[in-house]
Amino acid sequence: MLKIRNLNAGYGKLRVLKGVSLHVAPGEIVTIIGGNGSGKSTLLRTVAGIVRAQEGEIMLGGRDISADEPETIVSAGCSLVPEGRLIFNTMTVRENLSLGAYPRLRGDRKTDLQAELEVIFAMFPRLREREYQLGGTLSGGEQQMLAIGRALMARPRLIMLDEPSMGLAPIIVKNIFEEIRKLRGAGNTILLVEQNARAALRIADRGYVIETGQMVLEGTSEELLNNNDVQRAYLGKEYRSIGE
Amino acid sequence: MPFEQLLQYIFSGITSGSIYAIVAIGFNIIYNTTGIINFAQGEFLMLGGMTAISLHSFMPLPLAILAAVIITSAVGALIDFIFIRRLKSPSVLNMVIVTIGLSIMIREIALHVWDEKVRSLPYFTGSEVTSINIMGAYISPQVLWVLGVSGVIVAFLGVFFRFTLTGRSMRACASNITAARLCGINTKNMVTISFMLSAAIGALAGCVISPITQTQYDCGTSLAIKGFTVAILGGLGNSTGAVIGGIIIGLLEAMSISIMPLAYKDAISIAILLIILFARPSGLLGKREAAGLKEF
Numbered sequence: 001m002l003k004i005r006n007l008n009a010g011y012g013k014l015r016v017l018k019g020v021s022l023h024v025a026p027g028e029i030v031t032i033i034g035g036n037g038s039g040k041s042t043l044l045r046t047v048a049g050i051v052r053a054q055e056g057e058i059m060l061g062g063r064d065i066s067a068d069e070p071e072t073i074v075s076a077g078c079s080l081v082p083e084g085r086l087i088f089n090t091m092t093v094r095e096n097l098s099l100g101a102y103p104r105l106r107g108d109r110k111t112d113l114q115a116e117l118e119v120i121f122a123m124f125p126r127l128r129e130r131e132y133q134l135g136g137t138l139s140g141g142e143q144q145m146l147a148i149g150r151a152l153m154a155r156p157r158l159i160m161l162d163e164p165s166m167g168l169a170p171i172i173v174k175n176i177f178e179e180i181r182k183l184r185g186a187g188n189t190i191l192l193v194e195q196n197a198r199a200a201l202r203i204a205d206r207g208y209v210i211e212t213g214q215m216v217l218e219g220t221s222e223e224l225l226n227n228n229d230v231q232r233a234y235l236g237k238e239y240r241s242i243g244e
Numbered sequence: 245m246p247f248e249q250l251l252q253y254i255f256s257g258i259t260s261g262s263i264y265a266i267v268a269i270g271f272n273i274i275y276n277t278t279g280i281i282n283f284a285q286g287e288f289l290m291l292g293g294m295t296a297i298s299l300h301s302f303m304p305l306p307l308a309i310l311a312a313v314i315i316t317s318a319v320g321a322l323i324d325f326i327f328i329r330r331l332k333s334p335s336v337l338n339m340v341i342v343t344i345g346l347s348i349m350i351r352e353i354a355l356h357v358w359d360e361k362v363r364s365l366p367y368f369t370g371s372e373v374t375s376i377n378i379m380g381a382y383i384s385p386q387v388l389w390v391l392g393v394s395g396v397i398v399a400f401l402g403v404f405f406r407f408t409l410t411g412r413s414m415r416a417c418a419s420n421i422t423a424a425r426l427c428g429i430n431t432k433n434m435v436t437i438s439f440m441l442s443a444a445i446g447a448l449a450g451c452v453i454s455p456i457t458q459t460q461y462d463c464g465t466s467l468a469i470k471g472f473t474v475a476i477l478g479g480l481g482n483s484t485g486a487v488i489g490g491i492i493i494g495l496l497e498a499m500s501i502s503i504m505p506l507a508y509k510d511a512i513s514i515a516i517l518l519i520i521l522f523a524r525p526s527g528l529l530g531k532r533e534a535a536g537l538k539e540f
Contacts, residue, residue, distance in 0.1 A: 048426060074428035086423035099416050103428035105409055133302050155426060 001026045001158055002078070003188050007056035007066075009046040015041040015054070024158065024191050028186050031192040031200040031221075033234050034210035039067030040193040041083050044160045044212070048080040048190075049073045061157070075103045077157035081164065085147040087089040093127055096135050098147055100153030122147040123179065141172035148179070159183065160191045165199060177203055186199075197234035201225050205219070209234070245502065248380030255378075255500045259387045259456075260470075261494020262394035266449040267471025268478060268486035269401065270442035274416030276481045277431070277438040278341040285346040285446060286468025292316045292447025293459035295355060297363045305366065313447045320443025326434045333515070347464070354461040365454040386455050393452045397445050398487060405483075410460075414438060418481060466510070473517040479527030489528060 002024040010016040016039045024030045025170050030058060034040045045051040047058055049070035058066040065073050079100075085149060086213055088096050097117055104111050121128035124145040125172065135146060144164055161180065165173040181203045184190055194200035201207055201221040209217035217230065245253075267285060274282040296305075296312035303311070327342050328334070355433045368389045375382040398423070405411040416424040425431055452461065457463070474493050478485025492514050500512050520527065 050425065053359070069430070071428045071430045076428065080426050082288060082423065082426060086420050088419040088423060090419045091412070091415060095412060095415075097429050099412060099429070102409070102413060126246075149425065225520040 001028075001061060002191065003059040004043075004047070005057050005059075007043070007046065007058065008054045009042060009056075010054065011042075011049050011051070011076045011239070016050060016213050017046065019056070020210070020215055022215065022218070024155075024206055026189050027184065027187065028206065029180070029190045029192060029204045031194055031197075031204035031207045032210055033194060033197040033200060033224075033230075035195075035211075035233070038210045039213040040174060040210055041162050042213075043195055044080055044162050044191070046084075047073075047078065048082075050080075056213070071103065074154055076154075077155075078160065079150045079151040079154045079156035079158075080160045081147045081162060083162040083166065085140075086141045087135040087138075087143050087146050087150070089134065091135055093135060093146060094130050095208060097127070097153055098151050100150035101155075102166060103154060105162050114221075116153060120152060123152075123182075124149055139177070141168050144168060144172075144176055145179075147177075156188075158189045158191065159195070163195060164192070165194060165196045173199060197230070198225075247472055249502075251379060252383075254384075254495065255381055255383050255387060255499030258491055258497035259390050259494065259495060259540075261491040262391055262487075263449060263453050263490075264474040264493055265487045265490025266394055266397055267329035267467050268490060269398070269483050270347065270446045270449075270474035271471055271475040272481050272483055273414075273445075274435075275402075275475075277414055277435050278328070278339065279421075280336055280343065280453065280476075281472065281480075283468065284350060284464075285342065285345040285442065285465030285471060286466070287301060287347050287350040288316055288320065288443045288446030288464070289450030290459060290461065290464035291319060291340075291350065291356060291443075292348075292450035293449075293454040293463070294358055294363070294461070295447070296451045297365055297454065297459060298358070298364060304330045305368070309365075309451045311447070316447035316450075317440045320439040320441075323443075326437040327344065328439070329432055347468070347494060349436040350466070351462055358461055360461060362458045362460045363454075364458045365451060367455045368452070384456070386452075390456070392450050393448060397448065398483070401445075401483060410422070410434075410437060417502055421489070433492045441443040441505055458499050470513050473513045475527075476517060476525075477520050477527055479529040482527070482529045485527055485529035 004020060004022050007017050007020045008015060015052055020043060027065065032040050042051055046053050053066040056066065057064050060076055060078055065076060098113055101111065101113065101116060124140055127145055127149060130142060138146060164176050177199055178214055180190060192200055192204060201224055204221045207224045208215050208219050267289065270288065271281055274280065292312050295306045295315050299308035301313050323346060327346065328339060329413045331338055367373055367386050369385045374385055377386055412431045413424065414434050414437065416427065416429060418430050421431055474486055474489040477493065478489030495517060497509050497512050500509060
């Protein structure tokens with residue numbers, strides 16, 4: 001589905017990603033874990049086309065998208081749920097969701113928007129209750145649901161989620177991750193970036209560990225959860241065992 | 245002040261206020277998709293008026309106005325294609341300076357094309373001397389045209405931004421440009437559309453006011469300053485704010501004539517601009533927090 005080879009990217013002269021390679025197979029949940037400033041978000045933003053790739057290739061279903069504009073990449077079937085959610089604050093929930101379907105609405109004005117909204121509302125009933133409320137008035141968890149719903153409206157083959165748990169209460173994080181797991185069940189492919197490594201590895205098939213713009217480790221979720229370095233750096237195991 | 249006279253002032257205030265509001269809305273449309281103030285906005289009014297006047301010599305008035313609106317709108321698109329879209333480093337400051345340069349250039353070109361004579365379109369209905377008596381105040385039918393056209397423009401934009409896909413995507417750009425791109429919206433095309441749209445409504449406004457205010461190669465500048473004040477007063481990017489701000493400034497200007505010499509009329513709006521910038525830079529309807537995050 002997605003194959004990244006030797007990717008370099010950054011902002012101006014600052015190089016954030018230094019030769020990153022990874023692949024995501026259809027139907028997989030793959031997670032990238034790493035600390036603050038390790039380049040996780042930049043990686044997703046580069047795939048989405050918001051940050052320009054300086055070197056390397058990003059193959060999406062056999063086509064190199066590394067030089068494409070974001071709108072082309074969305075139409076090619078790859079959507080990003082950005083960090084901080086970035087919903088349209090001044091627009092209603094309904095408008096937010098329908099803009100998610102923008103590329104398809106442009107192509108075919110007869111697209112049955114209502115039916116597609118129903119699918120999202122069935123997934124997140126809270127959004128139906130808030131249908132005509134402004135995006136900016138939603139709670140953090142609702143905004144995250146809205147951001148995911150908006151990305152799904154594009155009918156992506158690959159969904160990338162950047163820190164979906166950020167700033168949310170644990171119970172809501174649990175719900176969101178449950179929904180992500182269900183998304184895979186519905187045949188989606190997911191690339192998930194998280195600081196909450198434990199929660200991410202629990203639902204993922206495989207994972208990568210990124211440090212200062214380089215992949216330092218990869219493996220199945222099982223392997224990573226049991227890896228000593230990962231436990232110490234990202235799962236806080238030792239502190240916990242001291243507590244116990 | 246007798247009631248009739250007060251009414252007279254109010255009418256004249258609302259008339260100029262609605263013009264300012266349209267100029268301000270033109271500013272807002274472009275500001276919302278690009279984050280810049282297009283200082284050539286006043287020139288769109290001048291171009292619209294001048295083109296219509298020239299075309300009117302060999303075609304009927306409605307057709308001349310329609311053609312002028314289309315031509316000016318094309319100029320707006322051209323401006324974006326040639327000067328804005330290709331900027332190597334499209335920072336807010338660079339784009340603003342480009343628009344200042346453009347406004348000077350358009351004015352100079354207009355001077356060469358049309359010379360410096362003051363012209364005007366004929367009154368749409370009646371003539372200079374026709375007037376309608378409304379509760380003792382005498383107003384020109386052209387004033388009703390101005391009010392009507394302004395109302396139609398505001399209503400049209402309201403529908404456009406709320407119910408059309410293009411309008412919604414433009415609002416999405418205003419709300420969050422990165423998110424708009426991630427939704428698959430081609431933000432560069434939205435900028436082009438915003439230039440075309442504000443050029444078109446600018447040209448239309450330039451045509452309706454031409455019989456009252458006259459049109460000259462440099463008449464855009466003063467309108468742009470008023471419109472800018474109104475846009476800031478209402479809160480940049482906020483169209484309701486622009487209408488309210490326009491009417492406030494128009495009324496204040498009109499009333500000022502009864503207590504101050506006419507020459508100070510323009511000073512009023514500049515004074516208001518300064519007061520807002522010092523006291524409440526976010527404008528009447530703008531959000532303070534949002535203003536703090538803006539570059540401009």
